[in-house]
Amino acid sequence: MQSVTDNIFVVVLLAIGGTFVMVVSFILIYIRNQNKMLLQRQQLQHSKIAHQKDLLEAIITSQETERKRIGQDLHDDVGTALSGLRLTIELLQSQPAQDNDKYVKLSKDIIDNVIKDVRNISHSLSPPALTYYGLNAALEEKCSIINQSGNLNIKLVNNAQALLQDISQPVSLALYRVLEELINNTIKHAYASAVNINFTQIDDGILLIDYTDNGKGVNIGTTHKGMGLQNIESRLTVINATYEINTAEGAGFNVNIKCPLNS
Amino acid sequence: MLLVFILYIVPCCLLIPLVTGFIKYKFFDTTVKIAFWYLVYMAITSAINIFLCARHINDSLLFNITTPIEFAFVSFFYRDVFRIWNRTILWIVCIFTLFCLIDFFVIQAGNNIINSYSSAIENFIIAGYAITYFNQQSVIEHDDRWSNNSINWVNIAFLIFCSSGICMFVFVNYLSKASFQVNLIVWSVSDTILVIQYILFAVGFYKCKA
Numbered sequence A: 001m002q003s004v005t006d007n008i009f010v011v012v013l014l015a016i017g018g019t020f021v022m023v024v025s026f027i028l029i030y031i032r033n034q035n036k037m038l039l040q041r042q043q044l045q046h047s048k049i050a051h052q053k054d055l056l057e058a059i060i061t062s063q064e065t066e067r068k069r070i071g072q073d074l075h076d077d078v079g080t081a082l083s084g085l086r087l088t089i090e091l092l093q094s095q096p097a098q099d100n101d102k103y104v105k106l107s108k109d110i111i112d113n114v115i116k117d118v119r120n121i122s123h124s125l126s127p128p129a130l131t132y133y134g135l136n137a138a139l140e141e142k143c144s145i146i147n148q149s150g151n152l153n154i155k156l157v158n159n160a161q162a163l164l165q166d167i168s169q170p171v172s173l174a175l176y177r178v179l180e181e182l183i184n185n186t187i188k189h190a191y192a193s194a195v196n197i198n199f200t201q202i203d204d205g206i207l208l209i210d211y212t213d214n215g216k217g218v219n220i221g222t223t224h225k226g227m228g229l230q231n232i233e234s235r236l237t238v239i240n241a242t243y244e245i246n247t248a249e250g251a252g253f254n255v256n257i258k259c260p261l262n263s
Numbered sequence B: 001m002l003l004v005f006i007l008y009i010v011p012c013c014l015l016i017p018l019v020t021g022f023i024k025y026k027f028f029d030t031t032v033k034i035a036f037w038y039l040v041y042m043a044i045t046s047a048i049n050i051f052l053c054a055r056h057i058n059d060s061l062l063f064n065i066t067t068p069i070e071f072a073f074v075s076f077f078y079r080d081v082f083r084i085w086n087r088t089i090l091w092i093v094c095i096f097t098l099f100c101l102i103d104f105f106v107i108q109a110g111n112n113i114i115n116s117y118s119s120a121i122e123n124f125i126i127a128g129y130a131i132t133y134f135n136q137q138s139v140i141e142h143d144d145r146w147s148n149n150s151i152n153w154v155n156i157a158f159l160i161f162c163s164s165g166i167c168m169f170v171f172v173n174y175l176s177k178a179s180f181q182v183n184l185i186v187w188s189v190s191d192t193i194l195v196i197q198y199i200l201f202a203v204g205f206y207k208c209k210a
Helices: A002-094 A097-125 A128-133 A135-149 A161-165 A169-190 A227-238 B002-013 B015-027 B030-054 B060-082 B086-107 B116-138 B150-170 B180-206
Strands: A153-159 A194-201 A206-213 A242-247 A253-260
Touching: A002 A097, A002 A227, A002 B116, A002 B150, A002 B180, A128 A135, A128 A169, A135 A153, A135 A161, A135 A169, A135 A194, A153 A161, A161 A194, A169 A194, A169 A206, A169 A227, A169 A253, A227 A242, B002 B015, B002 B030, B002 B180, B015 B030, B015 B180, B030 B060, B030 B150, B030 B180, B060 B086, B060 B116, B060 B150, B086 B116, B116 B150, B150 B180
Parallel strands: A153 A194
Antiparallel strands: A194 A206, A206 A253, A242 A253
């Protein structure tokens, strides 16, 4: 009996020790995994916050740039023209009456120029075609102006006519600004000769915008995300749209934008 | 030396979580309070046990009485932790108490027999509670570190002691037939794990903040 109980004593000790080691190991692995997951979540949260901060900064900077541009336009064009008009009127007072017609014509020309400048500024702030005729018409107008320059040929294909008719004003304005930014980027950086913009309806109520240029392209991995692209992203985020960029050095630039229009 | 460890040092170690708990009691929520009062109950039974041993009175009856009460404390602790299965846990307590009575009067009847079956089952169920808690926590996204949650510490205290104790209680009646030295060694190993449990309780209480 003594030897049997002694054996049991060894078995009990081994069982207690073994279970203890296994349980402690399980707990340590569990704790390590929990802490690792927490760390990953915190890193993800930090990167999300940093990204949101970048987007907000891009919005503020672009607003400031736009204000500066409007201010400059008003100062350089409208301000200068109105100063010229003032001088012309002063000259008119000191000149003999027979020269009046010449100065009146000059004044009218200056006023016409001011009207044109103000219209241009107001159009750039809010394109009237977008308000009255919709996204497609506003883009066609924009494209035809650029095509007239002869340096870049933009082809716009609309296969989502029905979908674009019901598009809300904030969404159409956001998409217009995004495409305007993309065209500006193509003009400024891509040295492209042609741009294709296709509107297609994919799933129910989802608009796909396929924008492609035949420019020099960029290496997304090495290129820093510029203000323009951040602006695009922030505008698309607001309207719940997603985008995917396909580009490489020497292979042109393509972006696919998926925008849900039902909501 | 081992006898001193088992009879005096281990029960004294119970003061570590009790003192920590007493200091931090104002920060305790209901769940941690149940764990604290469980330890108070453990302290009282340890004191009675020491008294019985000092007078060479058989303490197996004490084990039989304390087991269902001890189990009820732990079950109510987990009932408060889980917030669900309230009725199920109440049923488990009732059925286990009934089983303890059957074990005491029928299955393991006798003055010198420790309730090894009910103790082993008690440890088995508590280990099950602890693993269920782990499972419940693993699907929740926590904003705080694992170590900052006091319930986590109390839970691992129960898991370590109860899972290691299952084997101990299964063979406890066989061990009583072994030599005194053998019993001393086995009980000192079990009590060392009990001290670890007390320390983990103390850490859990210490982690309680306003």
